[in-house]
Amino acid sequence: MPTPPIDPTTTSAWQALSEHESTLRPDLRTWFAQDPERAQRLTLPLADLTVDLSKNLVTDETIALLARLADEVQLTDRFAAMLAGERINVTEDRAVLHTALRRPAGAQPPLVVDGQQVDEDVQRVLAEVSAFAEKVRSGAWTGVTGERVRTVVNIGIGGSDLGPVMVYEALAPYVADDLEVRFVSNIDPTDLAQKTADLDPTTTLFIVASKTFTTLETLTNARLARAWLWERLVGEGRIEDTDEARRGAVAQHFVAVSTALDKVAEFGIDPANAFGFWDWVGGRYSVDSAIGTSLAIAIGPDAFRELLAGFHAVDEHARTTPFERNVPFLMGLLNVWYVNFLGAHTHAVLPYAQQLHRFPAYLQQLTMESNGKSVRWDGTPVTTQTGEVFWGEPGTNGQHAFYQLIHQGTRLIPADFIAVANPAYPLRDGETDVHALFLANFFAQTKALAFGKTADEVRAEGTAEEIVPARVFSGNRPTTSILAPALTPSVVGQLIALYEHITFAQGVVWGIDSFDQWGVELGKKLALEIAPAVQGDAAALDAQDPSTRSLIARYLELRD
């Protein structure tokens, strides 16, 4: 039996936080006016990042109580248990060791879990991935006609897609000029069809990325890709129309990343061209494993190692820094404060960096697949709300879309603003530094959200009285600002690890297993059961509930 989680609502800190909340009157204007040190005190370093927490709806007392809560739910002990390889993924009876993927070579003491030399295995696969990436980048690895690879197509979904695509976009300026990576994830055939439409099969390499190598979407897309490759190579007379030639084409144009190397072989990919990882790497925590092979090719193994070093810097910060200065744990507990005490239902992540445009989508899987749970790790119901909805879009696009609701709506929406000081493309519009103008928006938004605009200030602008209420901004809308020097591989690793550990801290408070994802299973199973019905099997159609049956029947009518 797993150790039962500590019910956070029974802790003395929870009680104290409830009382504290009932008397707290958040007033950022006054708090800043009365406390000239507030900004400085609540701005913390995290590796290369500067994290300003001062515009959150907290006082020193709130933070002290959140520290007490972290202590009472044994957050640091649980983090240490994770780092040590204890089986904290209880429902799957697995260790959770994504942090081991970024331990530097030679880290001491060596990590050995259940007899596995974890560090050695991690370094071996990293060396294999790096060597392969170098071969592709140098042109030593060729397609079946001897052409070097120009396009890598990563086929994967969920954690086998969102991490690689997000980092690829984030680090676009680091991608080799003569290489492109495309990402196919959706089983909607449009995805593969569009992504391969203009490709030359002789210069295309497919990476089939799937932890389990059983995922319907990925295996279907892999088969479609294999059929596309064969059809094009044979059709264009590049290879003979023989099984042997087809096998040879797969050997040169397909590699795999998986924990299930036997299944990789069944698909027809040579296990020599497969990169492994382990069941203790969760899908949404796997971008720093061999799942990042497409990235190692695109940005090169050295930059990939810098990415890993960024992750590790944050792991070390989380492991060694006292709560009051521990950025991931503070941000995790702030989220608990907002969800459980101030009633927030969602959390916005707003990158002021176009290259981070997929970061909110990446975080949706990380946070919501991890903490969207109603039972705790011992199977008992949760005792409080869990798992807020994470969402976002890059600034300034979001400003012209949904910020209205954040500024003046009735809901509390804590938001993280992320920006970099040095852009990859420092363009000027005449005399104007366009990136500086962009960041003026970043600074302005958090200021407006925190301090708002009073009715008197609106009136002083000569606004007609009847319009005044519509133009008042209440302020006291909480934000965290994260500023990085530039979007380097290390910084991207730091940002990911920051949110991994925020997610972890929230999960520990709520007593949930943040590393399983049983909630996605039922839909997958039903899709397989429904598949015959949508292909015209009358008995399967009859077996459906009335709504599903009539929807499928209508779909069958509509089909050409």
Ligand SMILES: O=P(O)(O)OC[C@H]1O[C@](O)(CO)[C@@H](O)[C@@H]1O
């Ligand atoms: O890498 P796999 O095994 O194909 O799984 C893909 C994704 O499917 C899930 O298991 C469920 O959606 C995710 O956790 C995972 O990232």
